[in-house]
Amino acid sequence: MRERPLHVSDDDVHRLLWAHWLPEVERVSHLPVGFGAWHWQAFVGERPVLFVTLDRLGDRHTGKSLEGAYVAAATLAARGLPFVLPSRRTLLGSCTVPLGDHRLSVTPWVEGRSGDGPFVDQAQAEATLAMLAELHAEPAPPSLPRWRPLVHPAFAFRLETRTARPWESGPFGERARRAIRERLPLVREWTSRYLALGADTDDTTWVPTHGEPHTRNQLATQTGTYLVDWESARLAPRERDLATLVEHGWGHLVQADTTLLEMFDLEWRLDEISQYATWFEAEHTGGDSDEIALAGLTHELTREPRDHRCRT
Structure with a gap:
């Protein structure tokens, strides 16, 4: 922050x-x-x-x-x-x-450099895939939380109720509320599709996943590259990690289930909308983090679905 x-x-x-x-x-x-x-x-x-x-x-x-x-x-x-x-x-x-x-x-404390999210070239994307392959091959540690759908079936209904009155919580409250309100029909569609796809997952195939292996969560050092920020780690379908590579244009390197890639794309979108709704419904001051959050909310409400093409 x-x-x-x-x-x-x-x-x-x-x-x-x-x-x-x-x-x-x-x-x-x-x-x-x-x-x-x-x-x-x-x-x-x-x-x-x-x-x-x-x-x-x-x-x-x-x-x-x-x-x-x-x-x-x-x-x-x-x-x-x-x-x-x-x-x-x-x-x-x-x-x-x-x-x-x-x-x-x-x-x-480790001296190193992180990226901006996307992979700068094919070599970096392939190195990330190699790390993920090693991670996904590991038996799950006993303490590893299990993935579960992040969005409740009543999410859209609750969001409609929450946005029915003005958000006078800070300088961006009303802008955020109106933006969400305008997209509620789509939020309902996204939620329904996400939960339907999540109900069909086979948990016997789940593996340890990082959750957000983009380059902002990689630390390049003189001796190698680390994956950091393990709070997002879950036992989950491997597509939870692979979706990051596909999102950034490296789907031709990835072999994955396209329906699960779609599910995790929807999960990201809906979870971001949920977190930003809570953010702007609460007290805020209009600082730099609030500016970033408002841009993130607007992006997730309006972006086109991602291209999930990959090797099958």
Whole structure:
């Protein structure tokens, strides 16, 4: 997130790092990066040692499921998957610690560079597919949460009810409400199709998935590339990961079930609309993160369906 959280201070973060992970930490500095979670850099002297994440709980995660996802990543790394950058465990062995209504976690600080989402060339797309093939071949760690549909059958009805009155929650509330209201018939269609496709999945074929293996969640270093941000990890159809490659134009490299690719495209769209509706129905100030969120909502409400062509 670009802005600091309203109810969490740097001192709050520092205190938990000192108590649960690394007493040598001397200070923390908020990082205006990413979207959906807050981040800090933790220092010993002038040396950065930890990358700190504060995740929200809510529709996507309980405290138990978030802990399970991060523990699963740590298990995969311990098995020898070289591209997994896992959370560092606390002194008592957990991966997350409560902070208000959220959960704090850390990874070692690693110098590297992330991308903007798309894959810059075929070599990068093929390298990602190789990482995913290795991940998907692994037995599922016991703590790994199972995928389930993210959208309730009554989602469109509830959204219609929520948008029936003005959203006077901040400068973008009404713009967001009207945009959603205008697209409610399509939201109903998307929800119905998504749930129908989800009901036909065969869970005996599910594998460990990252969930969002685009280049914003890759860290290229001098010694190799890591997949980061494992909060999204789930036991799920492999198309959950492969959809990212298809979305960015590399479907000719991917062998996948096109109906599942369509399902995960719909899941992404509906989940984004759901999260942004909650965002703009609540109090907001019109800051940089709000601008990004409004653009994201508008895109998901108006974009064309993605091309799901791939190798079959």
